Amino acid sequence: MLRRIFLGLIGSCALGLAAGPTIAQDKVVTIRLASAFDQGTDMMRAAKRFADLVNERSKGAIDVKIFAGGQMGGEKDNLEALKLGEIEMAVFGTYPIVSLAPKYSFFDAPFVFRDKDHVYKTWDGKLGKEVRDIFAKSHGIHTVGMMGRGYRHLTSNTPINSVDDLKGMKLRMGQSKPFIDAFTALGAVVVPIALPELFTSLKLGVVQGSDGPYDQIYTFKLQEAQKYIAVTGHLYATSLWLMNDDFYEGLTEDQRKIVDDAAKEALAYGDELSVASEEALAEKLKAAGMQFTKPDYAPLMAKAKPALDKLFAELWSVTSADEIAQIR
Template sequence: MKYIKSTALAVLASATFATAATACEITLRSSDTHPDGYPTVEAVKHMGSLLEERSGGRICVEVFHSAQLGQEKDTIEQTQLGVIDLNRVSLGPFNNIIEETKVFSLPYIFRGTDHMHNVVDGEVGEAILAEFSNHNLVGLAYYDGGSRSFYNSQKPINSIADIEGLKFRVMQSDVFVDMVDALGGNATPLPYGEVYSSIQTGVIDGAENNWPSFESSGHFEVAGYYTLDQHLIVPEVLVMSKASWEKLSADDQALVRQAAKDAVPVMRELWAAREKASEEKVRAAGVQIVEDIDKAPFIAAMDPVYEKHVKSDKLKMLVEQIRAVQ
């Protein structure tokens, strides 16, 4: 059944690709669940512009935004199969595929955005990107995913006690599920595209995400309470299908890798601007924002999550290395 499903996805994706313009010698087709204009989408477009210029027009990137090729779980599978060439995905869905990515999804592992940047731009970040090659993927670059916080339709969350019994959508990651459970909530893994209607109909009470996602998805329209507990600062990742990668010459591989890296500063600049604009829009809409919250009890509650998911010596070493980065 899994093979049949994968094949069906491949056929559907191929049909979509067939309609796309392919003016270049090599067209790399890229997937993103976010809408057109979102910082991650624009960053990949910028990467494409760099590639086209540096290759003399031989290599182009075509971005399929707004989940045109499916939700993240399905697009990861398609990328591993070689149907999709490039894919921008949160690291969360990779947690159950590539063990090392778990460390970036651990609650409160990063002290702030600057700390996260220093980690992913350094040795730890490169080491984890290298792990993708064992799963039919090539890790190219990290993007910002902002600070993730809880929002819901029921009540303001001022403490852990307010989370008790609330149903929160999480990404399909055991770490995320265990994080919500440790806080007393009920974790419900769902595709990103189902969150709005699920909150609206009461299937779930809320979710957790950053300012731009909370705003661009329209979730703020159905979830009027947002608590800035900032439990996660999970990077996003740009990956390439290993099958697609191996079709390129060594020189073209170097062009792709460098263009991906060079698009990161652009993404970060766009992200900072978008984060500010999204926050302003959400506040103007009348969403109740809880800012003054004691994070210490939230951090303390994460001990069981670390004990469960950081078992191997390798993961323990990665956690120590991350904490040592200034």
């Protein structure tokens, strides 16, 4: 009789663990951390640091298991699983903002922010809090934090020394409306092309330039198809770390402190990694023969402003470019 009761209790616990993120205080708490990004990226190296810190400081009572490289699907799949409590944590780019809080998707738009510091101050302020509140109150998602991924720049066949050099230049962009509108306002001819087709398109002269971070430029071997990089820094890309809110709130106060402190350290480590990676990749691109120019950012931002103002009026009505510009 006692054996049947004991086995029944084990079965009940197993069902409870499978059904969702219920915390059993006398058992090991497992955090399944998923990401579409490869384990070799700075984001996932930082996530590994987070996992190591949590496992160490909890003395194994909290076990973080990482599923990188799309093992649990793409960003859309991870976000849905996170909302449902099928996973406890995930590392994204800015997809959750675009998907769940589209009126704030200026966080993923060019020429809105002056630099990295401006992005962080905006995220840590009123506008970022509004995004975090939408995540929590409307979607059951707790925001663990944000880390940097690096700046986006321009590659080209001819040097870009000023905004005037973009006039008539055929530039490859993704399907992002903010990018298309902003660079069209700068005088470029924007041609949407899928990334896998970019190298061939540059070699064949379908386009004369492209936009992207150093890791994209290097990974897709654009140094073999382009001669120049204009260091425009028109967007500082970021990564959002999110957790299922019911799971987070179900942790004990001590467990939450371990998770919070480990995340803070790991995100800072991730920022350091991204800075070091940018510097290292820039040197590699220079060694490969690419020449760097540094056009004045202010005229680029000013010329893109009318297009961005229209987007703020139509898509991002929660704020304006002028309000964001005043954040110091």
